[in-house]
Amino acid sequence: MITKEMTLDALFNPSSIAIIGATPDAKRIGGRPLAYLQKHDYQGSIYPINPNYDQIAGLKCYSGIAEVGETIELAVISLPRDLVLDEFKKCAENGVQSVIIFSAGFAEVDDEGRRIQEEMTAIAKKHNVRVLGPNCLGMFNVNKGVYATFSIIIGDQTPLKGKIGFVSQSGAFGSHVFTLAKQKQIGFSHFIATGNESDVDVADCIAYLAQDKSTKVIACYIEGAKDGNKLIHAFKLAADNNKPVVVLKVxxxxxxxxxALSHTGSLVGSDDVYNAIFEQFGVYRASTIEEFIGVAYACTELPIPKGDRVAVFTVSGGVxxxxxxxxxxxxxxxxxTPQVVQEKLKEILPIAGVKNPIDTTAQINSIPTLLEDFMDIVLSTGLYDSAIAFFSIHRIES
Amino acid sequence: MITKEMTLDALFNPSSIAIIGATPDAKRIGGRPLAYLQKHDYQGSIYPINPNYDQIAGLKCYSGIAEVGETIELAVISLPRDLVLDEFKKCAENGVQSVIIFSAGFAEVDDEGRRIQEEMTAIAKKHNVRVLGPNCLGMFNVNKGVYATFSIIIGDQTPLKGKIGFVSQSGAFGSHVFTLAKQKQIGFSHFIATGNESDVDVADCIAYLAQDKSTKVIACYIEGAKDGNKLIHAFKLAADNNKPVVVLKVxxxxxxxxxALSHTGSLVGSDDVYNAIFEQFGVYRASTIEEFIGVAYACTELPIPKGDRVAVFTVSGGVxxxxxxxxxxxxxxxxxTPQVVQEKLKEILPIAGVKNPIDTTAQINSIPTLLEDFMDIVLSTGLYDSAIAFFSIHRIES
Structure with a gap:
């Protein structure tokens, strides 16, 4: 049986990509996906679609999706709003399996936009096409070189590979997180911005990432969920697959x-309900962007502690x-710390704080192995499930 | 009448400094204050005291404090513990007005240490000498070039001048804060570490800084106060002098x-009591180190808002x-925002979020003046007491 999540493979890991509205100018929105795909060695087939060109960047360019004559797993639509519906219909009729719509001007803007978006959703359901967007920044899958995005966060560099699958209901917020993480040398397996969520929503993405082998931790920025049960199902799937989930829920x-209602039209439920769901499924709720990135990254690199006993090592009693x-x-x-351990530590340094928090004091400047020795002695007791070590900084060379 | 705070001028802004235990080696604890004072153009008199030298770094060196024959406003004692009491007595007997004791091994270590410390406190009271420490990193006053510290945070550079007077009950914690602030190009007017607080405590320092012209904001790291009334008096003095106080209270x-009890022997009172005092005197309580530095710095650069109405401008709906x-x-x-303002903003950009938070959306990439125009229109209503603008980052050049 093909599960709903598995069908998202055509969207997030496609073997062929058509770009409707492709242009040779890599600075324009329609030009960026093609430039990114080529630069980052995407291994599948690429089909630029634009009636004004015979060829773009060394690839044959097609006048329309019907002309390609091959199975297309993913089509990216980068066109002015008024042209989107027609092209979307052609995609559906020609067996395209999934579509990402960059274009804005739909349900987020006015009633006419909402009507068109709803019509596309109906067509998508009828033809079994999965849709990301409209009004979205798209996605990328770093390990597979899939760049179905016009985001400038990628720039001239190859994004760092990482084990965090990141899904954001806000493109700008996601971009900010991506860039802060990059400053800390933290990369992602996937970056997905869901935009208007006419079909694929944050819950679908979590469920997909829960089953994705390259993803170890799922990070998601959530404003609100239209379908609470689907979100619960996704969190359960992540828990069943031992994938920690870290959320920033605004x-x-x-x-x-x-x-939030003005931003993406999300009807945000009671915060207590969200907290209860997060607790039930062990979802970690971060309250700042830094914490969001830090906890997600820590979960990719460190084992989950088995219990709640923490040993604290510092070079500053205050911290x-x-x-x-x-x-x-x-x-x-x-x-x-047990009395016998306290005595051992005191033997090494009488002025140390030895009870836990364990404080080497500034004597670490004279005895550089102090922290290491203290940690060895304390942690070899096997009494602690995790340890925190704090190193203060006292000098910056300019 | 000379108030108690005014007498701290001899400690924090001395016109003469004796260094007991001075050495020519600028890497050693007794050598650093002299090296710092000379490097940063301290304008007062410096008297190195060490019977083993005739001269240190071009200055006449004295065999003892009695030999100097001039009024000494501040003496710094940098000696092994067992020599401290004798030298301290000589300071008191020779009319030294204030003393900083770097040496550790007093009340923080054992009963014998506590006994010696208490004896010094009694002598200090009798002779009206103010004492900072023992077991302290000392202090510096950037504007006056007073470096009565052995801290390595200063290094080879001149500390940045700033308007934050910073007092910390922990030297290591203070050093960490100083260095993080320096990374952000934030400087201080004073840096004071209070150590064992045998005499001068965090409350005395706050009261002093409240009356210091070069200090606009008082930042303090507090573990506990032995004398609650003194602390309340200090906060009141700061409020009366319109000096915002930012605390990190652990x-x-x-x-x-x-x-905290193990660290500095502070008996920490009820947190509710502290919160009530902070609220009464408008003291801002930060809960992270970053917030502590950020709020203190903001208070030096920005006026205090007159009311509670905030306009929020972002380029990301999520933020x-x-x-x-x-x-x-x-x-x-x-x-x-008033309806008429919303309409004006919508005229400029129909897809903008205009209610407050005000969201330019990613269109700012195409219309660079968008944020400025929006802010002008909204803030010229005079309806808001403060504004927050958030600029996301989307690109880092490597």
């Missing part, structure tokens, strides 16, 4: 909910207290 | 309080919602 207050406060607020245990 | 949980949530959680008002 629209927690009435003011925020109102803003130790801060961390003790924060761990305690998160109901984690800052278990006191 | 030890909020029982685990954290226990850790707009996040900000709306956060403002709303802080009881600030994200007042909807």
């Amino acid at each position: 629209g927690t207050t009435n003011v925020g909910k109102q803003a 130790g207290i801060m961390l003790a406060d924060q761990l305690s607020e998160q109901s984690l245990s800052v278990l006191e | 030890g909020t949980t029982n685990v954290g309080k226990q850790a 707009g919602i996040m900000l709306a949530d956060q403002l709303s959680e802080q009881s600030l008002s994200v007042l909807e």
Whole structure:
């Protein structure tokens, strides 16, 4: 049986891509996907579609989708709004399996836009075409070199490979996160912006990533879900597949909910309901962008601790207290080190803080192995499920 | 009448400094203050004290404090613990007005250390000497070139001048904050680490900075206050002098309080009591190091808003919602823009979010003046007390 998620393979890992509205100018929206695909060695077939060219960037250019005469797994539509519906119909009629629509001006703008979007959704259901967008930045799949996006975040560089599958209901927000992560040398397996969600929504993407082998952690920016059950199903699938999910969920207050309604038309439910769902499925809810990126990245690199006992090592008593406060607020245990261990540490350094938090003090400047020795002694007890070490910075060379 | 705070001028802005335990080696603790003072053009008199030298770094070196024969406003003691008490006595007897003791091994270590510290405190009171430390990193006053510290955070560079007077109960924590701030090009007027607080405590420093002309904002890292009334008096003085105070107060949980007790022996009171005091005097309590630095810096550069109405401008609807949530959680008002203003903005860009948060959308890439125009129109209504503009980053050149 082919599950619904499996059919998204044509969208997120296509073996052939048509670009409707392709142009040779790599700076224009219709030109970028082709330039990215070629630059990053996409291994599938590429079909530029534009009646004004015979050839673009060394590839045969077709006047329309019907002319290609091959199975097309993914078509990208980059056209002025008024041309989108016709081309979308042709895609559906010619057996295209999935479509990404960059163009804006649909349900997010006015009633006429909403009507056209709904008509496309109906056509998509009838012909079994999966649609990402409209009004979306598209997606890319770093490992497969699939660049079905016009985003400028990629620029001239190849995005870093990573194990975070990232899906965002906001293209601009997703771009910001992508760029901050890149500054920290953190990459992604997939970047997906869902736009108006006329068909494929954030829940579909989570469910897909939950089954994707190149993805170890799912990060998602959510404003609101139209179908709560689908979202629950997706979180369950991720949990069943041992994929940690980290969310940044906005629209927690009435003011925020109102803003979300103006932004993507999301009807944002009760925050308590979201929190209950997150808790049920072990979904981590970040409250800042930095935390969102940091926790997602940590989950790709570190094993999930088996229990709640944390050993805290610092070179600054002050930070130790801060961390003790924060761990305690998160109901984690800052278990006191056993008396015998405290004595061992005191033998090495009488002025050290040895109870947990464990504080080497600034003596680490004179004894560079101090932190390592302390960690060895404390962690070899096997009493702790995880450790935090804090290194302060005291010098910047300019 | 000379207030208690005014007498701290000899400590924080001395016209003469003796360094007891001075050495020619600028890498050693006793050598650093002299090297820093000379490098940063301290304008007062410097008296190195060390019986082993006739001269250090071009200055006459004295065998003892009594030999100097001039009024000494500040003496820095950088000696092994067992020599400190004797030298401190000589300072008191020879009319030294204030003393900074770097040496550790006092109340923070054992009963004998506590006894010696208490003896020094008694001598200080009798002779009216103000003492910073012991077990402290010392202080510096950037504008006056006063470097009575052995901290390596200064390094080879001149610290940036700034308007934040910073006092920290932890030297390592203070150093970390100083260095993070420096990375952001943020400087300080004073940096003060209070160590064991045998005499001068965090409250004294706040009261001093509240009256210091070069300080516009007071930032303090607090673990606990031995004298609550003194702290309240200091906050009141800061408020009366229109100096915003930003605190990072740790030890909020029982685990954290226990850790604070091990760290500096601070008896940390109820967090609710602290919060009530902070609220009463308009003290801003930061919960992360980044927030601590950011808010303190913002207070030096921006006027304090007159009211709670905030206009939010973004290039990303997602961030707009996040900000709306956060403002709303802080009881600030994200007042909807008047209908007539909404229409004006829609005339410029029909797809913009115009209600507040105000979202230019990614169209800012095509219309670079969009954000400026939107801000002009909205803020000229005079309806808002402050504005937040968020610029996402989408490209990093490597």
